[in-house]
Amino acid sequence: MKKGWGSYTALANWYNFIYRPIFAGNGPDEHDEVTKLALLASVAKNLSSKCHRVEIAPIPEEDHAASLTERAFEQAGWVVFKSKADDNHILVVNGRTFDQYWAERPGQLRNTVRRKAKKNIVSIRVETEFSEEHWADYCDVYSKSWKPEEGNPDFLKNIAQQEAKAGCLRLGLAYIDGRPVAAQFWTVENGEALIHKLAHIADATKSSPGTLLSVAMFQHVMDVDGVKLIDFGTGNDPYKREWMEEVRTRYRLEMFWPNNPLSWLPILRYRMSALVGKRGSL
Structure with a gap:
């Protein structure tokens, strides 16, 4: 397969509660989002020569992982589509x-x-x-x-x-x-x-x-x-609402490299779908 003609997905499966970037070693401080953004954008830029599509899920937002990753890929030139992947029921004790x-x-x-x-x-x-x-x-x-x-x-x-x-x-x-x-x-x-x-x-x-x-x-x-917290994982089984008190959204990010012809049709489909959705809500 030629470079840039593949598709990467998160190294995750049904056992995963979340999937998010991990900054290890001498990585940025917990609150240093500028450095985190730059590091992720560098990774995203490097990926553009290896594949045309990247999908990541389930990614959380309570630590800004979803929005940070979305911004990093957009900064690197990718077209990003963010959608809801699932719900996460929790109890804060x-x-x-x-x-x-x-x-x-x-x-x-x-x-x-x-x-x-x-x-x-x-x-x-x-x-x-x-x-x-x-x-x-x-x-x-x-x-x-x-x-x-x-x-x-x-x-x-x-x-x-x-x-x-x-x-x-x-x-x-x-x-x-x-x-x-x-x-x-x-x-x-x-x-x-x-x-x-x-x-x-x-x-x-x-x-x-x-x-x-x-x-x-x-x-x-x-x-x-x-x-301090009990996490019931993903899924909207009715019984979870009896035990838990809060719901957090888990997101899916699909990123397409716009300079690759393989990305053009899915980008068009996503944008047309969004347009139809907006018209239907009017």
């Missing part, structure tokens, strides 16, 4: 205990937990160490749940093992009569809890093991780990 947080949850959710907990048939474990036995229970639940087949089980297991060694793993498991029926894979680091995976077995739904397990997980990270 603001120093609350779990009990304080729980008192503010929807009444229906609290009533469900109260009724199911009274029956006392679901037992809960929150593991911080990795064990083959507990990981097998997690995999058993996931394989029998409504979730699609795991993309890369070995990759996920390696993450769990590494996070456990670093003291960051929080593996939640719920059992009924010794049988694993719900599982959640979280990590905790730098004051943030990240919810990576959760699943439950359909025939146990009436006992709400997933909901009871979530209560235990939220309580652990808030009261034991003392996290």
Whole structure:
């Protein structure tokens, strides 16, 4: 393939919460956006000789990563189209205990937990160490749940093992009569809890093991780990709104090098689409 005739995409997959520029080593100060912009523009300029299109997602904006990257590529001469890629649901703890947080949850959710907990048939474990036995229970639940087949089980297991060694793993498991029926894979680091995976077995739904397990997980990270933020990743599943309080947008940036003929048609399509959208909103 000739130089400049390819397409680059973010080195990301369904396990990624975000994708953004990282300034390492003797890089710019956290607040030095001028230097960051110059460095990114230099990278963008260099890319123009290697490909005609670059796509990056999911990129956040709360740290200005999306707008900074957009400006850098435009400064280097690229045509940039920015769109919404997904939503990210979060909970900012603001120093609350779990009990304080729980008192503010929807009444229906609290009533469900109260009724199911009274029956006392679901037992809960929150593991911080990795064990083959507990990981097998997690995999058993996931394989029998409504979730699609795991993309890369070995990759996920390696993450769990590494996070456990670093003291960051929080593996939640719920059992009924010794049988694993719900599982959640979280990590905790730098004051943030990240919810990576959760699943439950359909025939146990009436006992709400997933909901009871979530209560235990939220309580652990808030009261034991003392996290400042809980991140539910991407997706607009309705149940997330019961647990989380804020939504952040994740963006997609598509950049086209205008001097390459391969870019002309997609640029035209994007601009025509934007024009039609504006007319439709009048």
